[in-house]
Amino acid sequence: MSLPRPGTDAGRTALDALLNAPASALAAFDFDGTLAPIVDDPRTSAPYPGIVEGLADLAGLIGSVAVVTGRPAGTAVRLGELDRVPGITVLGHYGAERWVGGRVVAAPAPPGVELVREELPGLLDGLNAPEGTWIEDKGRSLAVHTRRTADPDGALTLLTPALSELARRAELQVEPGRMVVELRPQGVDKGAALTALVAESGPRTVLYAGDDLGDLPAFAAVAALRDQGVAGLTVCSSSDEVAAVAEAADLVVPGPAGLADLLRGLTDAVRGASGV
Template identity: 60%
Template sequence: MTLLNPTTETGRTALDRIREAPDRALLAFDFDGTLAPIVPDPRDSRAHPGAVPALRALADRVRAVAVVTGRPAAVAVEYGGLDAVPGITVLGQYGRERWADGVLTVPEPPPGVAAVREALPGLLERVGAPDGTWIEDKHHALAVHTRRTADPEAALDLLRAPLAELAEQTGLAVEPGRMVIELRPPGVDKGAALTGLVAETGAQAVLYAGDDLGDLAAYDAVEQLHEQGVAGFKLCSGSAEVTELAKRADLVVDGPSGVVAFLEELGAALGG
């Protein structure tokens, strides 16, 4: 049974265009939950073992391959082994950071990030955050994880309002995710990052694969680009934790292993 079988007409059109003219196609991916399985501690995250080989097989056949992630770009490159993919561009921190050809470009974080860094430990103590709640410092953003608590959903519910208030006070944006709430600089998202990549590469077709709420902005961008004549394909790395993307996707596959299987089949179709 083939995985190259979108459930929507726009998806079929986009996939046909990618197959007919891969040299004009951009393939872009989220990292955690899409190319890498979700794990209890994100510091232990590594790419699915088939991800880099599948991307390598496609890299010489398409216009461009990219990863767009909330992680720092250098961390995604390290954890994914992405430097083994020829010509790949990695946009980190939702597009604030860029890694390409071994060169990392990182702007200074806004002052609100330092204020949140200082305030978060006391805030978690005041609201009674349960054992297992922990802070991930991404330099340009801070994420509060609840996956290791006894009741991750209840912990998220407890933290949503206080973290939203702290974000408002410090001029940051709130980015919800799978058992995590991130406070990050406003004005950047995966949609803007993806749109920029399409303009930069001149791609006439774009595939974006994601799994989490932060990827909805990239889905929005794919749909907006479609109205401008750029064929768009939305691939969802499906999970029981987040279902919003599946409702809008052209194709849903079973987590990172499904994404890899899709890429392997696409590579074979393109002569990989």
């Protein structure tokens, strides 16, 4: 499996550093849209074929592998069968939860989450939310999905102002995504989660792959880490729905299928470089 080359100098430098010193590398991945295709019902999400095996192979060759997701950590592990990946760390709820070694550790959710849980159904009814709009309760946050509506973008335009006001009253923040708006606690994002993980594990090279607007803080964290001497490579699992992530990435691959190919290519390249 050939390994694609990043389109930026910083990305190429980071890829070379990963191949030259895999034991000091961290590879971190978003879940939905990156490891798993986006589906109408997130409860039916599943990894793209070969993804879990690719993660497991890579985990045996580099310093550490992680998943950073807005999902509850335990949910991502269950849907993704991520417990099959040796030594993986799963950061859920943008880093507010951690699954490692079969156990989830999390701080209590802020009270604003319960306020949103109580008021959100009535708010959507009052707005005459289009048929197909639905609420996903993630425990520490709530998301309003419009993918099943006749006009997903129009539904988001209708609902977002009121959702933003509810988030303000609940002292939460609004996170837009692919046909979804999430109301979640302030001060947590994938960039902060990735930065904390790097500080804890001390890799000299970091790869981060994502597909949606919520992954841009992690891309920014990789850029900041470069200024601190950590080589960094950002990868976009591309879609027709979000262009900003591809524009910000060092390397673009065609969705989860392309990410599966990238994992195989990385594994082959690391093995080849080390003579395994």
